[in-house]
Amino acid sequence: MESLKKHPRFAGVEGPVVLVVMDGIGIGRQDEGNLVHRAKTPNIDWLAEHAIASQLKAHGTAVGLPTDGDMGNSEVGHNAIGAGRIFNQGAARINTAIEDGVLWDGEVWRELTGNVKERKSTLHFIGLFSDGNVHSHLDHLRAMLRRAKDEGVGTVRIHALLDGRDVPPTSALEYIDDFEGFLADLNAEHGVDYAIASGGGRMNITMDRYEADWDMVARGWKIHVRGEGRAFSSAREAVETFRGEKPGILDQDLPGFVIERDGAPVGPVRDGDSVILFNYRGDRAIELSRAFDEDPFDKFDRGPRPDVKFAGMMQYDGDLEIPKKFLVPPPHIDRTIGEYLSKTGVKQLALSETQKFGHVTYFFNGNRSGKFNPDYEDYVEIPSDRCPFEDKPEMKAKELTDKTVEAIESGRYRFIRLNYPNGDMVGHTGVFEAVIRGIEAVDEGVGRIMEAVKKTNGALIASADHGNSDDMAARDKKTGEILRDEHGRPRPKTAHSLNPVPVYVYDPSGQSNARLSGHPDLGISSLAATSLVLMGYEPPEDYTPSVVEVG
Incomplete structure (x- = not known):
């Protein structure tokens, strides 16, 4: 494969491009079953209002699954994000x-x-x-x-x-x-x-x-x-x-x-x-x-x-x-963004805690263990707590944020990707109060990353691999009304949602002159091209188009 070509109109933001996967945080109806909506998320709310904001498909055919009735998941989601295009899945x-x-x-x-x-x-x-x-x-x-x-x-x-x-x-x-x-x-x-x-x-x-x-x-x-x-x-x-x-x-x-x-x-x-x-x-x-x-x-x-x-x-x-x-045999996924960056000599960092570490490495790299080129790739795994997620819904969000901010400010990396697992892992417990705390921990981390990106003239892309915490109440299949238990509380739903996920592109310096590209019905596979254009590279021709245009 060839190295990446420079973007014809934009040399890239000065600092690192940081891709944050807010696992399990989608866009749902604004009611009692949407715990993302119920949580206090001032930083995500600010991005929705002030950054370049859109939504992406994260389920069904948009991630290579058979029908649009199929829920997305973290594995196929990270395959799609890392590959920059869609492969038929499991x-x-x-x-x-x-x-x-x-x-x-x-x-x-x-x-x-x-x-x-x-x-x-x-x-x-x-x-x-x-x-x-x-x-x-x-x-x-x-x-x-x-x-x-x-x-x-x-x-x-x-x-x-x-x-x-x-x-x-x-x-x-x-x-x-x-x-x-x-x-x-x-x-x-x-x-x-x-x-x-x-x-x-x-x-x-x-x-x-x-x-x-x-x-x-x-x-x-x-x-x-x-x-x-x-x-x-x-x-x-x-x-x-x-x-x-x-x-x-x-x-x-x-x-x-x-x-x-x-x-x-x-x-x-x-x-x-x-x-x-x-x-x-x-x-x-x-x-x-x-x-x-x-x-x-x-x-x-x-x-x-x-x-x-x-x-x-x-x-x-x-x-x-x-x-x-x-x-x-599984799909053969080649030419991921990670492989392209390694081939081009671009230093990158992947990090998460244990529960999602394989997603930002193995799955993101196209179902491939190991590094493409150790000279240009660093991985950081923070061990997850061994306790029920509802007992500590913040998980390792603070530690992940500490490592990410340190990496941003170090100047060592051009591309950083991380996964906050809270919205998915805590979402699967069905414990509403815990899920809200987990989402708020993610929001706090995103806010600190925004500050670090602003300080270094970098760019932030915040999105998700699929929904979950955005649709956590069981519903009547015909009416869509929330089903309740004998105490009047919503009955929990622990499965992933079929909702789209947000994408926020934040370039505080304005170097990129980024604006929405106008491509309709994009899925999360577009995040690879989006990352590349902000770094100043031209995405491969067969990649799903970028969310933004630059230059």
Whole structure:
């Protein structure tokens, strides 16, 4: 690839260009369910009134997802921001692979199904048990079960990670009941034995990310693989029991459980079995993949590791080859803004706390681990607190801001990107008061960055990867009215929103003579070109156009 070309009309702002991703902070209707609106955000409000302000699409086809009914998420959002253009993403790639038969003809699918047929063993599926279409989709699991049946696989076990995060927070029984009916039809019509074998809430077991809490994965391993845990006769019984014991518990927090028949677990993983992790999003799939694939392994005591054929729905980290086998390849994203800047010899900094560090590095760089050129890239990760987000909703916003202001004033960097996770991570808790505090912590940080940018004659671009905190009340699907509990309080919604996100371009020195470019219906992939023009570079021709014109 070639180096970037200088912009024909503008040499770039004198100081650094700072891209702030206010994770999960979108633009929603101004009512009780919009916690961004309810929070005190004087700095963001000032930007909305005085800076160049617009809004960007951050979901659906604008970030490479199949339809505009699909919520955006942090992974595809940072892919789009960093790539500067749109690539078909997880679910869309899998849908195509299923429709075209590419998945079934693939070497890995044939190897795993062939293994269990030859050995008369069990095919296991582990994954997020919902149609939220962020980490997984139950339609993919149904398609694989039908195909396994057609190919003569006799025994299948499903290990269900209950959601309540990308779907309504207490909807687990709807998914369980519907799926049990689907399994009953398969078993009755075709003489196979397909059953749910274990489960638990996604934030209690299995789906940790960024090595924040390996104990979650260890708990999941005992439940899914070893079949060791509290036993029930059905997944419905488990959910109802846990809800009775702890009223108000959300699906994502439910403890792990094991399904038994005749006093024994119905589906532990044994030597000779095959296992498919059917999540397609990488961040919360990497650690379980490592537990199956790696030897030696020191993150927790696996006990006797079963000798199995293991594959992920996709490869979650191409550089580190995690997992070694996968059903559908991820998009090949090249020529990201980070790669272009490194090629051009531009010094850049990426920083966040642990919960979103991989997003401003791995995902921003096009699903690529490591640096393009260490001489021109610095990464800063601030360890996240290991406590419920609602207990400390400010998270590490102050520490992140301290590091960012220091970097701005140092003069070492031309481009700085950071992610404030609060609006998303605290938003997923459904605790309104905590979310408001988290957003206010982000606003305080943005204000300090504005001051540093003004001091150094730099520029600030503040936006988001998707919405969440802007639409946190459950609503009537027909009327849009907020649904309330018995005390009249809004019922929380913890999933991402379909709302657009703000974009604020702040050039306090006025060097760029920036104004809105006038391109209609821009998505967040335009943030790369916007960053480049403010630095004085001409964006590549196939990049999504910049939000602003300069010069």
